[in-house]
Amino acid sequence: MAQEGDGEAEVALPSGASAALQEILVEERDSGQRLMRMRYVDPAITARAEDLEQLSADMDYLCQEVALPGFPAGTARPDRLVISIGSEPSVFGVAHPGITQVFEAYRIEDDRCIWEAF
Numbered sequence: 001m002a003q004e005g006d007g008e009a010e011v012a013l014p015s016g017a018s019a020a021l022q023e024i025l026v027e028e029r030d031s032g033q034r035l036m037r038m039r040y041v042d043p044a045i046t047a048r049a050e051d052l053e054q055l056s057a058d059m060d061y062l063c064q065e066v067a068l069p070g071f072p073a074g075t076a077r078p079d080r081l082v083i084s085i086g087s088e089p090s091v092f093g094v095a096h097p098g099i100t101q102v103f104e105a106y107r108i109e110d111d112r113c114i115w116e117a118f
C-alpha cells in the first residue's frame with residue numbers, strides 16, 4: 001500500500017530544518033509483521049548529513065512525535081517503522097546516485113520508537 005504526501009505542510013524539525021512527507025509505504029512481511037516506511041524530502045539534507053547527532057534527533061522526532069501520533073483511528077500500527085529523508089523526491093527501490101538519502105529503522109514498542117541498528 002502506498003500513499004502519496006498530500007501537500008501537507010512541512011514538519012519543523014528539532015535541528016531547525018524542515019521536511020515534507022513524500023509518501024508512506026506499508027508492507028506486510030511473511031513473518032506477519034507490518035513494516036511502514038515514511039519517506040520525507042528536505043532539499044538541505046546534503047549539507048547537514050554529516051551532523052549525526054542533529055540528524056539522529058530529527059529522525060527520532062519524526063518517528064516519535066510525527067509518525068506515532070499521526071496514525072489514523074482504526075489503522076493498525078506497524079511493528080517496524082523506517083523513516084527516511086532524501087534531498088529530493090525519488091522512486092523507492094531505485095538507485096538515485098545524485099540524491100542524498102538517510103534513513104533509520106525503529107521497532108514500535110509500548111507506544112515508543114526504539115531505534116534499531118542495521
